[in-house]
Amino acid sequence: MPEWIFEAAGLAGVVVYLGGYALLQAGIIRGTGYLYASLNIIAASLVLVSLSENFNLSSALIQSSWIIISIVGITRFYLINRGVRFSDEELELLSETLPLSPRSDARRFFDAGHWEDL
Incomplete structure (x- = not known):
């Protein structure tokens, strides 16, 4: 060559x-x-x-x-x-508010709070 x-x-x-x-x-x-x-x-x-x-x-x-x-x-x-999984609602929220966040960080964020449907 x-x-x-x-x-x-x-x-x-x-x-x-x-x-x-x-x-x-x-x-x-x-x-x-x-x-x-x-x-x-x-x-x-x-x-x-x-x-x-x-x-x-x-x-x-x-x-x-x-x-x-x-x-x-x-x-x-x-x-x-x-192993990171999201519900349909979480995926929608993730795409709207945290689109650049690594999936593992987003999962920790979602798990840190207590979520209520209002």
Whole structure:
């Protein structure tokens, strides 16, 4: 394969890393969901591809660690949210008042109060 492909993969990885981090710091995406961890997996994978041409053990260990940590984060987020259930009324309230709230936080909010139909 041409060397420029590996170089392009590495540069794309850097763009995804920095873009994801910039979006996180700007408040556009959250660090508690699938998107940020997925961006880290994509970025680390692209950088690993670039390292296959010019291998560096330290860099490979860092990228592999990012992938593993991100997979653990995605798994943790899935396990936290898989059991979260809402009634039809709660879903309606959630979509109207807390559309950006993580499901687990919304469930804790709903469980904290005593709800009355008036």
